[in-house]
Amino acid sequence: xxxxxxxxxxxxxxxxxxxxxxxxxxxxxxxxxxxxxxxxxxxxxxxxxxxxxxxxxxxxxxxxxxxxxxxxxxxxxxxxxxxxxxxxxxxxxxxxxxxxxxxxxxxxxxxxxxxxxxxxxxxxxxxxxxxxxxxxxxxxxxxxxxxxxxxxxxxxxxxxxxxxxxxxxxxxxxxxxxxxxxxxxxxxxxxxxxxxxxxxxxxxxxxxxxxxxxxxxxxxxxxxxxxxxxxxxxxxxxxxxxxxxxxxxxxxxxxxxxxxxxx
Amino acid sequence: xxxxxxxxxxxxxxxxxxxxxxxxxxxxxxxxxxxxxxxxxxxxxxxxxxxxxxxxxxxxxxxxxxxxxxxxxxxxxxxxxxxxxxxxxxxxxxxxxxxxxxxxxxxxxxxxxxxxxxxxxxxxxxxxxxxxxxxxxxxxxxxxxxxxxxxxxxxxxxxxxxxxxxxxxxxxxxxxxxxxxxxxxxxxxxxxxxxxxxxxxxxxxxxxxxxxxxxxxxxxxxxxxxxxxxxxxxxxxxxxxxxxxxxxxxxxxxxxxxxxxxxxxxxxxxxxxxxxxxxxxxxxxxxxxxxxxxxxxxxxxxxxxxxxxxxxxxxxxxxxxxxxxxxxxxxxxxxxxxxxxxxxxxxxxxxxxxxxxxxxxxxxxxxxxxxxxxxxxxxxx
Numbered sequence: 001x002x003x004x005x006x007x008x009x010x011x012x013x014x015x016x017x018x019x020x021x022x023x024x025x026x027x028x029x030x031x032x033x034x035x036x037x038x039x040x041x042x043x044x045x046x047x048x049x050x051x052x053x054x055x056x057x058x059x060x061x062x063x064x065x066x067x068x069x070x071x072x073x074x075x076x077x078x079x080x081x082x083x084x085x086x087x088x089x090x091x092x093x094x095x096x097x098x099x100x101x102x103x104x105x106x107x108x109x110x111x112x113x114x115x116x117x118x119x120x121x122x123x124x125x126x127x128x129x130x131x132x133x134x135x136x137x138x139x140x141x142x143x144x145x146x147x148x149x150x151x152x153x154x155x156x157x158x159x160x161x162x163x164x165x166x167x168x169x170x171x172x173x174x175x176x177x178x179x180x181x182x183x184x185x186x187x188x189x190x191x192x193x194x195x196x197x198x199x200x201x202x203x204x205x206x207x208x209x210x211x212x213x214x215x216x217x218x219x220x221x222x223x224x225x226x227x228x229x230x231x232x233x234x235x236x237x238x239x240x241x242x243x244x245x246x247x248x249x250x251x252x253x254x255x256x257x258x259x260x261x262x263x
Numbered sequence: 264x265x266x267x268x269x270x271x272x273x274x275x276x277x278x279x280x281x282x283x284x285x286x287x288x289x290x291x292x293x294x295x296x297x298x299x300x301x302x303x304x305x306x307x308x309x310x311x312x313x314x315x316x317x318x319x320x321x322x323x324x325x326x327x328x329x330x331x332x333x334x335x336x337x338x339x340x341x342x343x344x345x346x347x348x349x350x351x352x353x354x355x356x357x358x359x360x361x362x363x364x365x366x367x368x369x370x371x372x373x374x375x376x377x378x379x380x381x382x383x384x385x386x387x388x389x390x391x392x393x394x395x396x397x398x399x400x401x402x403x404x405x406x407x408x409x410x411x412x413x414x415x416x417x418x419x420x421x422x423x424x425x426x427x428x429x430x431x432x433x434x435x436x437x438x439x440x441x442x443x444x445x446x447x448x449x450x451x452x453x454x455x456x457x458x459x460x461x462x463x464x465x466x467x468x469x470x471x472x473x474x475x476x477x478x479x480x481x482x483x484x485x486x487x488x489x490x491x492x493x494x495x496x497x498x499x500x501x502x503x504x505x506x507x508x509x510x511x512x513x514x515x516x517x518x519x520x521x522x523x524x525x526x527x528x529x530x531x532x533x534x535x536x537x538x539x540x541x542x543x544x545x546x547x548x549x550x551x552x553x554x555x556x557x558x559x560x561x562x563x564x565x566x567x568x569x570x571x572x573x574x575x576x577x578x579x580x581x582x583x584x585x586x587x588x589x590x591x592x593x594x595x596x597x598x599x600x601x602x603x604x605x606x607x608x609x610x611x612x613x614x615x616x617x618x619x620x621x622x623x624x625x626x627x628x629x630x631x632x633x634x635x636x637x638x639x640x641x642x643x644x
Contacts, residue, residue, distance in 0.1 A: 114296055114300050117300075120334065127334045
């Protein structure tokens with residue numbers, strides 16, 4: 001990884017939720033350029049909600065989200081459009097447009113926002129599909145693909161514009177272990193070769209260890225970040241039973257009772 | 264097309280044509296989404312007129328934002344801009360070489376722009392007939408399963424999910440009262456308005472009461488209700504069941520040993536059967552009120568209008584109207600549910616089912632109404 005220390009996403013005192021219902025409060029963290037930043041937590045802990053606020057899909061209850069030194073929340077329309085083009089998003093369900101072929105889905109941002117020649121758009125879209133292992137499926141409709149293939153096509157669409165930041169919501173869900181490992185490899189390559197920053201919401205410990213440079217864990221009871229560090233640090237050094245139970249695949253903190261807790 | 268912001272760092276292009284058709288190309292700068300588009304067009308423009316036999320690309324001073332620049336190099340290396348030329352690219356780091364090799368020559372050549380398949384008319388006709396017959400078969404099977412599932416629900420009402428029926432009557436019936444009321448009232452008013460002038464020529468304006476009485480009770484009342492229900496509730500049935508089909512909820516019911524027809528369809532058809540006559544009765548009253556209001560504006564006393572309607576319109580007419588309503592209710596409930604159950608895969612499927620439900624319901628209602636009128640014409644002396 002080539003994280004260079006410069007914060008590309010800066011979250012300040014962010015409180016997120018729906019209406020008056022607070023899910024997470026006073027969240028603060030920074031994502032450095034080029035790093036693979038992972039957000040973990042139990043089901044229902046607010047990981048996806050946090051991600052949706054980071055990408056400006058929902059307005060926060062309070063706080064700020066700065067992307068590349070610009071406040072996404074208060075940005076005017078033009079600035080916001082510019083910021084939105086700096087990142088790609090992979091949604092949990094894939095969210096491919098059902099009325100378009102896979103190729104048209106990947107081409108869509110290139111058609112809308114670039115001046116590339118027609119053939120070039122096809123080639124770029126095809127090369128992205130090749131990267132996610134979907135060669136040959138370019139003329140298929142999304143409904144003709146399996147869930148895992150849809151996810152990979154959506155990943156290709158998220159990467160279409162060579163974004164500087166990729167937000168991935170549960171990228172491994174619905175993928176077989178081999179494809180999932182391939183996706184991890186792709187994340188490492190994109191991060192390594194091009195310095196693309198990743199913000200990933202996931203449960204998959206294998207992925208976290210394989211690609212994660214830094215992890216935060218959010219908790220629904222305290223509604224805060226309860227741990228921050230590298231995956232190995234959280235696994236080996238955290239004294240918090242919630243963190244340990246997550247990273248040691250134990251169903252409850254009680255099951256860790258007999259284990260030695262690091263000082 | 265909405266152009267991106269202007270490229271901050273355009274890629275510098277150094278093109279040196281040499282003797283014997285050899286061309287050296289050096290690229291310097293960052294190939295990102297903006298600069299690649301400019302560079303691609305510029306190279307295409309400058310390389311195309313040259314008769315290039317060998318092209319040597321120096322990429323050692325290139326920086327990449329991602330795969331877009333790599334796609335340009337692949338296009339160059341495959342002779343996309345220099346057909347027939349031998350192309351070599353040098354100066355790429357080992358990692359980028361690897362990335363370039365992921366989109367191989369074979370991938371590049373295998374790609375064919377998508378051409379829609381030629382449509383053959385006999386094939387199309389055959390496919391349409393096949394799909395029509397398939398649809399007919401499904402309709403017969405559906406009617407059969409509803410006929411089988413309905414009697415037990417009536418014989419053993421405790422097994423019926425009355426809560427669901429109540430919800431359907433509330434959403435499809437009670438909530439539809441305002442819109443059906445306004446619709447019927449205005450139709451009654453317009454009927455009276457249109458009838459006034461022709462009847463006035465014979466000094467027979469009083470007979471407007473006959474027109475609105477007959478039409479509201481025998482035709483417009485049931486038809487207005489049916490059209491509104493088809494658009495409002497039949498479509499909702501199709502959408503509800505269609506969404507359940509897409510979400511595999513129907514499969515879940517089936518694997519639990521529950522019949523979707525008994526569990527979901529019967530409630531909707533019973534709901535439609537109960538509420539259609541009630542709503543029709545309401546539409547009849549509102550339609551008559553619309554006409555009566557116009558007659559009152561013309562100065563007819565209320566009692567005169569009342570007696571004229573009572574004298575002309577008989578209980579038999581009311582039964583015809585309510586009989587139609589029952590048939591329309593079965594059609595709307597049945598078609599809505601059938602189309603919902605027929606929903607296919609994909610995000611557009613529910614929308615397609617909803618549309619098919621509304622179109623088929625209204626068409627069948629009009630056909631049934633015509634058959635009613637024809638039958639009555641034949642039967643009545």
